[in-house]
Amino acid sequence: MKVLHFSWEYPPSIVGGLGRHVYYLTKYLARLGADISVITTSLGEVSEEVIDGVKVYRVNPFTLRSSNFITWVLNFNYLMLTKAIDLSKKEGKPDIIHVHDWLTAYTGITLKHVLKVPLIATIHSTEIGRRGGIWTEDQKIIHDWEWRVTYEAWKVIVCSDYMMREVSRVFMLLPEKIIKIPNAIELEDIETSSPGSGFKEKYALPHEKIIMFVGRLVYEKGLDLLIEAFNILVNKSKRDDIKLVIAGDGPMREYLISMVYKYGLENKVYFTGRIDDNELFSLMKVSYVGVFPSRYEPFGIAVLEAMACGLPVIVPNYGGPNEVVEHGVEGFKVFLNPCEIAERIAQLLDNVDLRNSMSVNARKKIRNLYTWDKIARFTLGIYRSVLKEVSKRDWKHLWEVKALS
Structure with a gap:
């Protein structure tokens, strides 16, 4: 099974818990025999390397005159998307696309439709939860991307019952679409x-x-x-x-x-x-x-x-x-x-x-x-169940459906 993860942070450049989560999850998925790749951003690290059996590809966002955070995020998403399409041409497309939070949502959603590959999204937190509401235009954009990626995803993974309730309420998701997989430690x-x-x-x-x-x-x-x-x-x-x-x-x-x-x-x-x-x-x-x-x-x-x-x-x-x-x-x-x-x-x-x-x-x-081996095995099981569900569907692009009608 070939799985492509997208995360804006990954070792050695880590800001918060998201990067640590993605690192350990992908490391243990690779140990279980899955073919795991990660596309992430670069803060001066090498552009390609293998870390603990995981193929890591880094894109280097442009230095922009604008200090706007959303602009920077869209910039590295474009570069991630370009890298992912290039990899798919060279090595074949992945079986699963897995994005983490809204920061890589644009890439994941686009690839889902271009490659016809199921998308899984892990929501580590929400903008409403982090800020206690939506107060600015940038926050509205972030919230919209969070909603979009949960809508487009085949399954939405969260880490706790607390987050199950939050994403269900905030993004109006059906309970059967949400899966709880707790975090773990090394x-x-x-x-x-x-x-x-x-x-x-x-x-x-x-x-x-x-x-x-x-x-x-x-x-x-x-x-x-x-x-x-x-x-x-x-x-x-x-x-x-x-x-x-x-x-x-x-x-x-x-x-x-x-x-x-x-x-x-x-x-x-x-x-x-x-x-x-x-x-x-x-x-x-x-x-x-x-x-x-x-x-x-x-x-x-x-x-x-x-x-x-x-x-x-x-x-x-x-x-x-x-x-x-x-x-x-x-x-x-x-x-x-x-x-x-x-x-x-x-x-x-x-x-x-x-x-x-x-x-x-x-x-x-x-x-x-709370060990990563247990969490990785559970996640791998989710991947398999999603692929089984997808195999029973006749997945057509929107324009193909319109053409048939």
Whole structure:
């Protein structure tokens, strides 16, 4: 089976969870014997290479005078489409086209009709969910492309029940068109990472327990709520035994740093910036608790990674992480207010036995349920079922149907 994936990001250039998802999914699909190719954008990497059995092709978007994001997206879609058609002529067309989010929708939809190949779309998040509504012309365009790709796709894949409800409501999709396939993590990378002697001292003093956050520094991740909660613990509860370590980068960085200085927490909060996976997993292994107070989170790969490293986690009582974490077993589910977040952190700080029990439970759950091998096998099954359905249809172009009539 030949499958062609389209993703605007792919290693080594990764901005968020989408690129990590596509990398691991395609890697494990290739391990299962599928012929997998990915067309993505380039930030200076080589134009063609094979990574973990996956053929990767990169297009380099033009440098445009316009700073408009939509223009840039359409630009690289045109280049992706050109590359895909060229590959189809040289190597034969794929059996399945798989796009990820709206950013590669134009390419996927066009190829579907040009090649008569079924399209599958994974919706990792929606513009309405990310922004709390549609407020600008650019957002209207993004929302329209999201609707179009879900309409054109044979199946729409989402990562959680939360996202099933969202895409069904936002895009008016029938339930039978939507398939839930959860995210997963790469246990091999986590198990081979080792903090080493003295690693913790890079981030905290020996007596300090690390409260950890990882994610993009954007509004929807809710890091401002965690800083408020941390302020309660340090300045109101007078705790000196904790350190907040923030791994990640994003447009809210300067604002969040200003919050830290406003509360006088500059010696108790550490911004790491973007760090590689080995450093991240090592940091998770020396931390005490992971807090992920996202206002909007379709799933949350970082939550899975933290749990696999043995971290009890504090997550919202809604959204994707809410479906992963059992309250009081692997962590806590909370309302998103700083006081409750602070209360649950303090409960874990003051009860080592509870914390250690949650640590064991978290590791066990991830190893049993959220591995990429399981997810890839399920995805491959979806591909096969779609091809079986397609084989029973007489697929004609719209103009062919009109000609017959």
